[in-house]
Amino acid sequence: MTSRKITLPDAEALLQTLAEKLKPLLQPNTALVGIQSGGVWLMQRLLTMLDSTIAANQIEYGTLDVSFYRDDYAQRGLKIETRPSQITFDVEGKHIILIDDVFYTGRTTRAAMNELFDYGRPASISLVALINRGGRELPITPQITAADIVLHTNQNLQLIQNADGILSLELQTSSE
Amino acid sequence: MRMNNPQLDADGRLKHLLSIEGLPKKILNQILDTAESFVGVAEREVKKVPLLRGKTVCNLFFENSTRTRTTFEIAAKRLSADVISLNVNASSQSKGETILDTINNLIAMHADMFVVRHAQSGAAHFIAQHVPAHIHVINAGDGRHSHPTQGLLDVFTIRKYKPDLHNLRVAIVGDILHSRVARSEIHALTTLGVPEIRVIAPKTLLPTQVEKLGVHVYHDINVGLKDVDVVMMLRLQNERMNGAMLPSVQEYFKTYGLTQERLALAKPDAIVMHPGPMNRGVEIDSSVADGRQSVILPQVTYGIAIRMAVMAILAGGQAGGAQ
Numbered sequence A: 001m002t003s004r005k006i007t008l009p010d011a012e013a014l015l016q017t018l019a020e021k022l023k024p025l026l027q028p029n030t031a032l033v034g035i036q037s038g039g040v041w042l043m044q045r046l047l048t049m050l051d052s053t054i055a056a057n058q059i060e061y062g063t064l065d066v067s068f069y070r071d072d073y074a075q076r077g078l079k080i081e082t083r084p085s086q087i088t089f090d091v092e093g094k095h096i097i098l099i100d101d102v103f104y105t106g107r108t109t110r111a112a113m114n115e116l117f118d119y120g121r122p123a124s125i126s127l128v129a130l131i132n133r134g135g136r137e138l139p140i141t142p143q144i145t146a147a148d149i150v151l152h153t154n155q156n157l158q159l160i161q162n163a164d165g166i167l168s169l170e171l172q173t174s175s176e
Numbered sequence B: 001m002r003m004n005n006p007q008l009d010a011d012g013r014l015k016h017l018l019s020i021e022g023l024p025k026k027i028l029n030q031i032l033d034t035a036e037s038f039v040g041v042a043e044r045e046v047k048k049v050p051l052l053r054g055k056t057v058c059n060l061f062f063e064n065s066t067r068t069r070t071t072f073e074i075a076a077k078r079l080s081a082d083v084i085s086l087n088v089n090a091s092s093q094s095k096g097e098t099i100l101d102t103i104n105n106l107i108a109m110h111a112d113m114f115v116v117r118h119a120q121s122g123a124a125h126f127i128a129q130h131v132p133a134h135i136h137v138i139n140a141g142d143g144r145h146s147h148p149t150q151g152l153l154d155v156f157t158i159r160k161y162k163p164d165l166h167n168l169r170v171a172i173v174g175d176i177l178h179s180r181v182a183r184s185e186i187h188a189l190t191t192l193g194v195p196e197i198r199v200i201a202p203k204t205l206l207p208t209q210v211e212k213l214g215v216h217v218y219h220d221i222n223v224g225l226k227d228v229d230v231v232m233m234l235r236l237q238n239e240r241m242n243g244a245m246l247p248s249v250q251e252y253f254k255t256y257g258l259t260q261e262r263l264a265l266a267k268p269d270a271i272v273m274h275p276g277p278m279n280r281g282v283e284i285d286s287s288v289a290d291g292r293q294s295v296i297l298p299q300v301t302y303g304i305a306i307r308m309a310v311m312a313i314l315a316g317g318q319a320g321g322a323q
Helices: A011-025 A038-049 A051-056 A107-117 B025-043 B066-078 B099-108 B123-130 B148-161 B180-191 B249-256 B296-315
Strands: A030-035 A060-064 A095-103 A124-132 A144-148 A155-161 A167-173 B056-061 B082-087 B113-118 B136-142 B169-173 B196-200 B216-218 B230-233 B271-273
Touching: A011 A038, A011 A124, A011 A144, A011 A167, A030 A038, A030 A107, A038 A051, A038 A060, A038 A095, A038 A155, A038 A167, A060 A107, A095 A107, A095 A155, A107 A124, B025 B066, B025 B148, B025 B180, B025 B296, B056 B066, B056 B099, B066 B082, B066 B113, B066 B136, B066 B148, B066 B296, B099 B123, B113 B123, B113 B296, B123 B136, B136 B148, B136 B296, B148 B180, B148 B271, B148 B296, B169 B180, B180 B196, B271 B296
Parallel strands: A030 A060, A030 A095, A095 A124, A124 A144, B056 B082, B056 B113, B113 B136, B169 B196, B169 B230, B196 B216, B230 B271
Antiparallel strands: A155 A167
16 A cells, blocks of 8 residues: 555645636635635635735635534544634625635535534535545535545645745555 | 543543642643634624533532523533533432432433532542543532632633733732632642732731742732732632621721722733622722723633633543543
């Protein structure tokens, strides 16, 4: 298993692709919501990259930390570091675009949707992910991704942000 | 360091909350940071998260306290737990049932968490030692010993208004002797690195050797309040006072009551706190309690977030936990 070498795509290049694909979705009455923490980094970059479209359509944005909605709380407990969710706009009737870094099982997305509905009733929710690594366990899939790869269940793909704000992907393989 | 600490499991995670004394800084910060996330939950359309769905929280109040019981109840409900509040004084205890029999009956009804208030120091600790491993106990005040969630909500409130704890001068004023709140506050502030804690009280209302807790003692409030950032008032505990510790309530207000004039001795941006219920005109003047520097009502609001955080941390899957 470990012998198979995977070349990881460049996260910064993927971000460019994602921005281009996202642009047509930015209509009036749309709001962006980044999921902590990778999704928030991506959202902040996208806000800068697409600033004229964002301003023209008066796109609002917020962040979610889905810790209080996770379905593995009973097994794993609360993670040590939670961040407050910040949705300061009115969710009611909005077209929400959720932004996540790596799409895997779909459980984070489910948690995010459940949390969003506690703020109000959105008109629609779509999902944008930098990369889909395969392995979904729920009837949820991203509308937009910059890349799709297939990874084994013992592999963990993570988005990393360095001190200068540069994004990269990191793959860890556990030995089981 | 954590040898035999009944509050922590083998992996150093919080299992019961019995007192702030003995809790590492890491855990205090975890509770405070988690509470930060819960503050926002109360401001939403739906003020609930599903974490404790299907769990049963038992509020066991062997001693009355409307406010504390209510805030624990609200906290548990906002976490989606089912809550039962028992005023044990009024029921089985008066019929002669022992504490452990009461507890065992509730465990047989599949309670998952106990919130315990008792007039005897050590009551929550005693219960924690006797419950099965999957059950969690929170001390909601035991005798003169400890009231950890009050201590936590107080430091949380301080941190909200004065984020740099390492540069603060805090004064605790009043009945330190009978106050489990003061004890919990002192331990929390010390653990989190507050450099100067003053206690201001007459000799009769101070525990002997209080200096050993690392605090500076003042008997004159006009000296003690000078240049402090935080004034934490305590309630004069009439019901715990037997014997002549004070000449009179009026006399107490004259010498130790917080008035606008005295508050002016503190820093201009000092905040005023009180754990409630207040005796207006005894330890605090109404104009101060309702004044610009008072953060007494925010304390109540933050108390719910703190209690949600504690319950959420306790009830989550624990690596070493049974079940």
